[in-house]
Amino acid sequence: MAADTRSETAATERFEDVDWDDVGGLGFPRRTLALGVSSLAYLVAVVYDVFLTEDALVSGTNWLFLLTLLAGVFFVAWPLAENRRLTAYYWRRFKKNRAAVISAIYLLVVFVLGTFGPMLIAKPELNVLAAYQPPVFLSVDSSVPTSCVGQAADGLCHGTWKYPLGTTSDGKGIARLVVFGMRVSMQVGLITMLIVISIGTVVGTSAAYFSGLVDELLMRYVDIQQTFPTFFLFLIVTYLFKPSLFLLITIFGFLGWGGIARLVRSEALQRREESYIQAAENAGASDGWIIRRHLMPNVSNTVITAATLLIPSFILFEATFAFLGLTDPSTPSWGQVISSGRGDLDSAWWIATIPGVFLFFTVLAFNFVGDALRDALDPRSEGDA
Amino acid sequence: MSSDPLLSVRGLKKHYPITEGVLKKEVGRVKAVDGISFDVESGETLGLVGESGCGKSTAATSLLRLEDPTDGDIVFDGEDITEFDDTRLKSFRRRAQMMFQDPSSSFDPRMSVGESVAEPLEIHGMRDRSRRRRIVENLLERVGLSASDFDRYPHEFSGGQKQRIALARALVLNPDIIVADEPVSALDVSIQAEIISLMRDLQDEFDLAIVFISHDLGVVREVCDRVAVMYLGEIVEVADTETLFTDPQHPYTRALLSSIPTPDPTRRNEQIELTGDVPSPSNPPSGCRFHTRCPEVIPPAEFDLDQDEWRHVLDLRLRVDSGLDVEDVRSFLVAEGVANDTEAVPDDAVKRELRREFDIPETLSDAAAETVLSEGLDALVSGDHDHARRTLDEAFSTVCERDAPALETSERGSTAACHLVDESVTVESPVSDD
Numbered sequence: 001m002a003a004d005t006r007s008e009t010a011a012t013e014r015f016e017d018v019d020w021d022d023v024g025g026l027g028f029p030r031r032t033l034a035l036g037v038s039s040l041a042y043l044v045a046v047v048y049d050v051f052l053t054e055d056a057l058v059s060g061t062n063w064l065f066l067l068t069l070l071a072g073v074f075f076v077a078w079p080l081a082e083n084r085r086l087t088a089y090y091w092r093r094f095k096k097n098r099a100a101v102i103s104a105i106y107l108l109v110v111f112v113l114g115t116f117g118p119m120l121i122a123k124p125e126l127n128v129l130a131a132y133q134p135p136v137f138l139s140v141d142s143s144v145p146t147s148c149v150g151q152a153a154d155g156l157c158h159g160t161w162k163y164p165l166g167t168t169s170d171g172k173g174i175a176r177l178v179v180f181g182m183r184v185s186m187q188v189g190l191i192t193m194l195i196v197i198s199i200g201t202v203v204g205t206s207a208a209y210f211s212g213l214v215d216e217l218l219m220r221y222v223d224i225q226q227t228f229p230t231f232f233l234f235l236i237v238t239y240l241f242k243p244s245l246f247l248l249i250t251i252f253g254f255l256g257w258g259g260i261a262r263l264v265r266s267e268a269l270q271r272r273e274e275s276y277i278q279a280a281e282n283a284g285a286s287d288g289w290i291i292r293r294h295l296m297p298n299v300s301n302t303v304i305t306a307a308t309l310l311i312p313s314f315i316l317f318e319a320t321f322a323f324l325g326l327t328d329p330s331t332p333s334w335g336q337v338i339s340s341g342r343g344d345l346d347s348a349w350w351i352a353t354i355p356g357v358f359l360f361f362t363v364l365a366f367n368f369v370g371d372a373l374r375d376a377l378d379p380r381s382e383g384d385a
Numbered sequence: 386m387s388s389d390p391l392l393s394v395r396g397l398k399k400h401y402p403i404t405e406g407v408l409k410k411e412v413g414r415v416k417a418v419d420g421i422s423f424d425v426e427s428g429e430t431l432g433l434v435g436e437s438g439c440g441k442s443t444a445a446t447s448l449l450r451l452e453d454p455t456d457g458d459i460v461f462d463g464e465d466i467t468e469f470d471d472t473r474l475k476s477f478r479r480r481a482q483m484m485f486q487d488p489s490s491s492f493d494p495r496m497s498v499g500e501s502v503a504e505p506l507e508i509h510g511m512r513d514r515s516r517r518r519r520i521v522e523n524l525l526e527r528v529g530l531s532a533s534d535f536d537r538y539p540h541e542f543s544g545g546q547k548q549r550i551a552l553a554r555a556l557v558l559n560p561d562i563i564v565a566d567e568p569v570s571a572l573d574v575s576i577q578a579e580i581i582s583l584m585r586d587l588q589d590e591f592d593l594a595i596v597f598i599s600h601d602l603g604v605v606r607e608v609c610d611r612v613a614v615m616y617l618g619e620i621v622e623v624a625d626t627e628t629l630f631t632d633p634q635h636p637y638t639r640a641l642l643s644s645i646p647t648p649d650p651t652r653r654n655e656q657i658e659l660t661g662d663v664p665s666p667s668n669p670p671s672g673c674r675f676h677t678r679c680p681e682v683i684p685p686a687e688f689d690l691d692q693d694e695w696r697h698v699l700d701l702r703l704r705v706d707s708g709l710d711v712e713d714v715r716s717f718l719v720a721e722g723v724a725n726d727t728e729a730v731p732d733d734a735v736k737r738e739l740r741r742e743f744d745i746p747e748t749l750s751d752a753a754a755e756t757v758l759s760e761g762l763d764a765l766v767s768g769d770h771d772h773a774r775r776t777l778d779e780a781f782s783t784v785c786e787r788d789a790p791a792l793e794t795s796e797r798g799s800t801a802a803c804h805l806v807d808e809s810v811t812v813e814s815p816v817s818d819d
Contacts, residue, residue, distance in 0.1 A: 012519065012523050015523070015557050015559055020479060020558075275485040276491055279491055280493075280508075282451055283478060284479065293493075297496075298495055
């Protein structure tokens, strides 16, 4: 330690020795650099995929999902890893809520399975011969399935490991459907959330920071947008075009940020009065700098909490639309499976129930995590830690 | 540097419009700062003192152009900063820094204090992260903290430590001037002394000019070379600290000074008590803004009134001007048990109560003045408010109310804006002074 201090004094620099006509040069923080490089790579890949290939290799939704993952890495994971002490502090507060920790673990599993599962396992295939198979360890009257894939004994058809969660009326494995449904739910929840909070935060902080005319224009636009019936727009658009997940996400993302913008604005209005904002102005910071470096980080608690509570509502929207048959039938989602099993509830209860259970727990888990995050991040309770 | 002052403020004004309705029609103005002028030499500490709400902080933020001044010139090192464009304003920001009153809100809770101190360096283009860190670590040590505090967060420091860090942040760009807005007001007395001595050491070391804003005259006497006293958006007196404290020229300064607690019990009743409330800056009094509260307000030449008496008579007159409701006095007397209902209260009792309320004796020492006062009171009690008002206004008017005094330099070297300072003109012939 002593040797350390000495070597540091050797490299001491004093502020009064800085020649201000001579500073400058290029040198970005690592995060900015990495962010720039990956955004560029992402753009190049999207452009290549859209314009230079016959058939898009990756779907629009998947591109957006990749973007969401990138944003998660650079704006959540990276800062958390960089400020370990703050992260540890938040974690200590977060883990006080047992249910939220379990929920977070569950969501992590769903996220990982949903993101990588569909790459590793094949899409469930139509197979009439394997219809109505019960889940493993369970059995059902032999009359229910057309033919029993597992063991049939005493007039009962037993479940088999080939279809651990049973099959639907057209013989698709429910386990696979659930994994594919995870991806759909995660995509809908996370991508829409990203769109909503990006626009909402930028609009909300700008309105609060610039005030006056900018505030007036932005917030009046939000008022108008909030009265817009998104649901009917979605119905009309799906009627006019081929229904797709991409459409659902963009419609709800680009029309659903009004609430967040209002929330962020009211929070940012309070932050704007703090003297650290004035201190930054006094240091010569530009408007963009202040919004980016001071306002946005300081409203992030509100945003993160609101975002976690928004995700389940988007997941439920998607499930509802899928249940009503308003989404792309070739995208296997939980709502769709629930809908397909609702006629067979008395004979093959597992078809509708199993995805329903996953949907239920996912929504519940996001709510638990959201509540715990609010308690952990809320600066108003920082005093008692 | 030449003999020109480092910072020269001339006629600085900052008005906030009061607007109404959808079209934001301007219905009035809060004159937070209304034409102040002063100079700051390099290496000098100028104190700016005054009561809460007199415009000290607004003066600070507008002279740094954190808010755009409504009017006036601010010449810094020979250039008028009110005409700067963004680029030049940014380079001005490097040379003029500010310290804030509240140490708890002046640091971004999401940044380590090291990052906060280093932020100005980054803003002004120092991209080398490790160089910034070296500079800030060195600076933190010089303000009495340790280099390892770089990574700690604001909530982990005490108020005094935060003000040290604030000082470090103000210094990091090596400015020529620091505007310190009540930098020690939120601190304990012992910590105040530490911060003040630190500021002084650093000032000597770097030849810093400091504009020190405070309501605490004890601290100001300790720190400042010169002091400017503000009242309702105007500077009423500027003087060297010693001159100001030993020989204050302006009555307001005298009142402020007398409010400093003294340990000597025999001198306690020398306190000058100011009557009345601070008037609103949206509708400041005419003439000398202090005349509504001034204990030394100049009496009209035609009467020979005791200063105290005159002050009380003027208080009554100003109350009548702003609308004194005699019915209220009657109701009060009913509550006191003088009569059973307001109609039955005798006029004499009302007049007595009014005199008592305003500390006016039963009869004034000057007979002519007493006649006018009685006439005014009679009119007032009989319900003829306008007549009362006219009578009182005509007789009891003062030069302080009619003319705004200019800042006059007295032979002692202090500059005060008061008619009393240049007595020969004001008291002898108040009418010809127009």
